[in-house]
Every structure is written in structure tokens, then in C-alpha cells.
Amino acid sequence: MKINIDELSEAELIDLNHRVVERLRFLSQMRAHSQMLDYKIGERVTFHPDGYPPVVGIVTRYNRKTVSVITGSGSAGTLRRGSCAERNHATGRIPT
Numbered sequence: 001m002k003i004n005i006d007e008l009s010e011a012e013l014i015d016l017n018h019r020v021v022e023r024l025r026f027l028s029q030m031r032a033h034s035q036m037l038d039y040k041i042g043e044r045v046t047f048h049p050d051g052y053p054p055v056v057g058i059v060t061r062y063n064r065k066t067v068s069v070i071t072g073s074g075s076a077g078t079l080r081r082g083s084c085a086e087r088n089h090a091t092g093r094i095p096t
Contacts, residue, residue: 032065039067039079047079 005013039045039059046056047069057069057077066078 029065036062036065036067045069045079047077 003016005016008016039062041059041061043059044056045059046054048054055071055077057071059067060070060076061068063078066080069077069079071077
């Protein structure tokens, strides 16, 4: 589908821009949501925070752009979309 933008008025171009930005934002959110659904609640994961040793935790909740994780020490954290997290393929409690 081609749109000849040379024939559009300034108001039409602004409207088109808003619709394009909204659509790109929606596609990004859908991609993030599908990535978050790769994790299962109760699943054990290992993630690697920048500048810190690897942390093991259990996924406790899905959020809009992140998943919540509780670590073996009881502290809570979040994994953002695209963060490095490995599945441990084991569920259950984390030894403390």
C-alpha cells in the first residue's frame, strides 16, 4: 500500500504520523507481551544484572512490560523485556 504524502495537507500528515507512531507502539507492546509469556509463573530463572553476579529467582507475576521475580534471599526484582534470563527448567522453592 503506497501513500502519496506529497498530496497530504499538514493536518493530514500530523494525523498520519500519530497513527503510525501509535501502531508502532502497539506492535512493540505485543512483542514484549509475547516475550513475557515465554516465562511461566513458578518457573525458576537465572538472570545477569549488569555489574553483579548471576541471580536465581522464581517468576511470581506478569506485569505490562516486565515479569516479577523473587530471589532465594527473598528480595524482589523485575525482568524487563529483552533482559538476559535463562530458564533453569526446575520449579519449586529456591534453596536459601
